Amino acid sequence: MRDILVTLIVFASLPLIIKNPVNGVLMWIWISVMNPHTQGWGFAPTFPFAQIIAVMTLFSLATSRAPKTLPAGGITFALLAMVLWMNVTTLFAIFPAASQVQLAKVMKIMLMSLVTMVVIRSRQDVHRMIWVLVISLGFYGIKGGIFTVREGGNFRVWGPIGTFIGGNNEIALALIIAIPLMRYLQLSTGRRWVRHGLTITMLLSCMAALGSYSRGALLAIAAMLGLMWLKSRRKMLGAAIIALLAPLVLQFMPERWMERMDSIAEYEADTSAMGRINAWHMAYNLAKDRFFGGGFEISEPFVFHLYAPNPGAVHAAHSIYFQALGEHGFVGLALYLLLGTLTWRSASWIVRNSGDDPELQWSSNLAKMIQASLIGFAVGGAFLSLLYFDVPYYLMAAVVATRALTEQRLASRLIKAR
Incomplete structure (x- = not known):
């Protein structure tokens, strides 16, 4: 069925x-x-x-x-430069055949991200896109949140098998990205039942993220909620809500969840954490030795034998930053960081230039919430191999469209003022 x-x-x-x-x-x-x-x-x-x-x-x-035509701007040019550089690094890949296969998959994602930038032009288009993202991820938030509450947090939440968000860590980060987008939609509607429904979805998504037992997700939630609080207009109310709900949620989780979160401070004794650090050293050493990086699919014993401090501990990068560094070298990492920085600055520009205009309140709210989503991804992504996860690229497209609409509104106001 x-x-x-x-x-x-x-x-x-x-x-x-x-x-x-x-x-x-x-x-x-x-x-x-x-x-x-x-x-x-x-x-x-x-x-x-x-x-x-x-x-x-x-x-x-x-x-x-x-x-x-693609909207002209720094975000677009940085993304195109990164796409071009990925194709160049593939020519010098350590494993050409496997790298070509992965390149084809990544280029499909990048192509549709660029198409998104081309066609998403109006406020309605942006709003609909955010709704689609929220519905797509909120489904797993509701499902995982109910599961966590029903089982008392004793079992891990997982995402759909065989996808970017199939793992427990990955689905947690995806939900953390989605929560600020839910808040934007809540601010944009006057329908009480929609607002209440989004509140429930946000709470269940938070429970699902915690129920994943992801330590990186806990750090990402803290970063995301912290920025949402800083961007909010009613900081005292926000602080009171967080102070009230956080202890209740944490007390609900079982003892073994607490023990796993406590292990963040004792990473030297954690095999998984040390495996990731070993992979990060490998990526750094490889990038120092090879200007173009290793290309896609470098988590192989041969590569770890050459570049890792512990050659026997073969792991995926488990970090968007070290994944970019290992696969595409220092230039690839620089382009990725530039792309993120330009997106952040463009969102900040929207906030600065739309706050005093009621017609642009939606764009200010969206830019703030996208920043909260991106800070969650930036923190949580430091521990996951999600460099090619498509949701952040769609949010970049939303920022590009929102800035263009904000500029159009400001230009029309200037013309009227004359």
């Missing part, structure tokens, strides 16, 4: 995609972030829904009368 439902939704959307490529982008985000087909038990998990949606979206974009 689930397989048939997803199939009906996807094929019913194709005429809408042909009519407007924005619909194609929204469907792509839904299928790639939520991965609803993985919840089926028949043919759906292996059916090429994403490819069908991507092809139809590109066809719709090619035949549409809508603008087909």
